[in-house]
Amino acid sequence: MSGGADISAEALGPWLAANVAGFGGLHRIEPIVAGQSNPTYLLEAESGRYVLRAKPPGRLLPSAHMVEREFRVMQALAGTPVPVPRMLALAEEGESPLGRAFFVMEHLEGRVFWDPALPELSPAARGRVYDAMNRVLADLHGLDPAALGLGDFGKPGNYFARQTARWAGQYQASAPRPRAQMERLIAWLEANMVEDDGLSALVHGDYRLDNMMFSEDGSEVLGLLDWELSTLGHPLADLAYQCMQWRLPHEGGMRGLGGLDRAALGLPDEAAYLAAYAARRGIEVPRNWPFYLAFAFFRLAAILEGVVARARAGNAANPARARAYEAAIPVLLELASEVIGEG
Numbered sequence: 001m002s003g004g005a006d007i008s009a010e011a012l013g014p015w016l017a018a019n020v021a022g023f024g025g026l027h028r029i030e031p032i033v034a035g036q037s038n039p040t041y042l043l044e045a046e047s048g049r050y051v052l053r054a055k056p057p058g059r060l061l062p063s064a065h066m067v068e069r070e071f072r073v074m075q076a077l078a079g080t081p082v083p084v085p086r087m088l089a090l091a092e093e094g095e096s097p098l099g100r101a102f103f104v105m106e107h108l109e110g111r112v113f114w115d116p117a118l119p120e121l122s123p124a125a126r127g128r129v130y131d132a133m134n135r136v137l138a139d140l141h142g143l144d145p146a147a148l149g150l151g152d153f154g155k156p157g158n159y160f161a162r163q164t165a166r167w168a169g170q171y172q173a174s175a176p177r178p179r180a181q182m183e184r185l186i187a188w189l190e191a192n193m194v195e196d197d198g199l200s201a202l203v204h205g206d207y208r209l210d211n212m213m214f215s216e217d218g219s220e221v222l223g224l225l226d227w228e229l230s231t232l233g234h235p236l237a238d239l240a241y242q243c244m245q246w247r248l249p250h251e252g253g254m255r256g257l258g259g260l261d262r263a264a265l266g267l268p269d270e271a272a273y274l275a276a277y278a279a280r281r282g283i284e285v286p287r288n289w290p291f292y293l294a295f296a297f298f299r300l301a302a303i304l305e306g307v308v309a310r311a312r313a314g315n316a317a318n319p320a321r322a323r324a325y326e327a328a329i330p331v332l333l334e335l336a337s338e339v340i341g342e343g
Contacts, residue, residue, distance in 0.1 A: 007041065007054075011097040016043070016050075019089040020104055023047050038067055038228060042107070050088065054102035056310070068092060069153075070227040071103040073202070076148040081139040085223050110213035110222040116246060116257050116267075121218055123266025129218040130268050131276070133209065136221045137242070138280035141201040141235035150202060154232025158196035160295055163233070164189050167302035174302075174309035181333035185298050188340055194291055199236075205229025207238045208245050210255070229303075239277055240292035243270050244300065247293075247335055254328060290342045297336035301329050 013026040025046025032040040032051070043050040055067055068090065075087040086106040093101045118126040145151055155162060168186050175182075204211075206229050213223040248256025262269050268276070278285045286292065304325045311322035 007052075007098060012052075015091065015097045016045075016089075016104065019091070020050070021088070023050075038070070043104070049107040051085070051105050051107050052102055053105070054098060055100040066228065067101050067103055069230065071105075073150065073153065073227050073230050074105070076150050077143075080143060080148070082136060082143065083221050083223050085225070108213050108223045110215060111218070112210055112213055113218070114210050114255065116209050116255055117250060117260055117265055118218075118267075123264075125218050126266040127268070129209075129214065130273065132214070132219060132221050133212065133242070134273060134276050135280065136212075136224060137204075137207060137238060138277055140204065140224075141238070141281060143202055145200075145202045145232055148202070150232070153202065153230075154200075158193070159200070159233040159237065160189075160291075161193055161196075163237070163299065164193070164295065167299050171302040171305050174305040176309075176312075179329070179333065181330070181337065182298075182301060185294065185301075185333060185336050185340075189291075189295060189298060192291055194288060199234055200232055201235040203231060203233040203235060203238045205231060205233075205238070205241075207242050235281075236286050236292050237295070239274070239286070240289075240296040241299070243273065244293050244296035244335075246270070249331065253324065254331070290339050293339045294336050297332050297339065301332040301336075304329050304332070 007029055009026060009029055012029070016023045016026055023045060026043060027046070028042075028044035029052075030042040030044070032042055038053050039056055041052045041054070043052055053067055053070065071087055071090045074084040077084045078086065085108055088104045088106065090103045091097070091101060096102060113120075113129065118129060121129065145153060164186070171182060171186075204224065204227060206226055207224075211224065211226040212221050213225065214220065215222055245255070246257040248254040249258045250256050250260050257267065260267075274285050274289075307322045308326045308329075
């Protein structure tokens with residue numbers, strides 16, 4: 001029986017047999033090298049294939065890496081129009097054989113697209129992928145959190161004011177020295193804070209292409225993954241985050257669409273994507289769009305400061321990529337400055 005580098009299969013196997021219905025014969029634990037948040041592993045057993053997602057080892061920032069929240073929200077979404085893997089078992093901190101919280105979920109068979117330009121697909125298929133993403137986002141924001149048992153999944157009050165304060169604090173706790181552009185961006189967000197319009201929805205918090213698993217032809221999202229940053233919040237935060245990602249440079253590993261001819265590739269432009277989302281939700285196209293985009297750039301820059309800080313401390317899930325992200329932070333801040341100029 002083999003284990004991942006930091007997981008004892010001998011300790012994990014008996015727990016799985018006792019807590020996952022029908023589980024038996026664990027014989028392989030393989031790290032899935034993907035994102036920077038919670039370490040994820042493929043479990044191969046006589047009873048089938050499973051996925052385990054755990055908190056990273058070591059000292060963590062307060063309220064970060066809450067796999068318990070991921071488990072809860074995906075369990076609540078079972079049977080809704082938002083596709084998620086089936087949740088199988090949760091090990092909380094005090095009962096975990098790994099010494100840290102983790103959960104086990106169904107293994108999905110599908111495709112993950114890492115490049116938003118979708119070079120492996122035809123132009124028509126690319127359009128289907130983007131339409132599927134748009135549809136799932138609208139479906140997610142149309143759900144009633146209280147009816148799902150998630151009425152307490154976030155705090156009341158102005159989401160953007162609350163999140164600006166939270167991520168400014170996380171950035172200050174992570175950055176080894178102040179960044180002038182980040183300080184100016186925080187000041188601009190605080191000075192131009194949008195009023196609380198009362199809109200609240202379940203938001204994913206990291207809604208992007210490579211956090212989804214698709215059917216072979218790209219027409220259907222089979223699973224929306226990585227719910228670590230989910231909460232009750234403003235739906236435009238998810239929408240702006242996705243559009244912000246596409247403004248990033250395509251070259252250099254940032255996985256954006258900046259500098260590409262979207263029409264030639266068969267991809268919708270930002271205005272068309274916003275219009276499709278608004279039509280599905282039955283709302284007006286968002287106003288004050290530069291604020292929401294600037295907030296998205298700020299939040300991602302703050303998140304990456306935390307990733308880089310974990311790499312310095314030796315606790316990143318993917319240290320090499322984490323170190324590369326340090327160079328991305330100034331790019332994000334420069335793009336945020338451009339957005340502020342648009343506003």
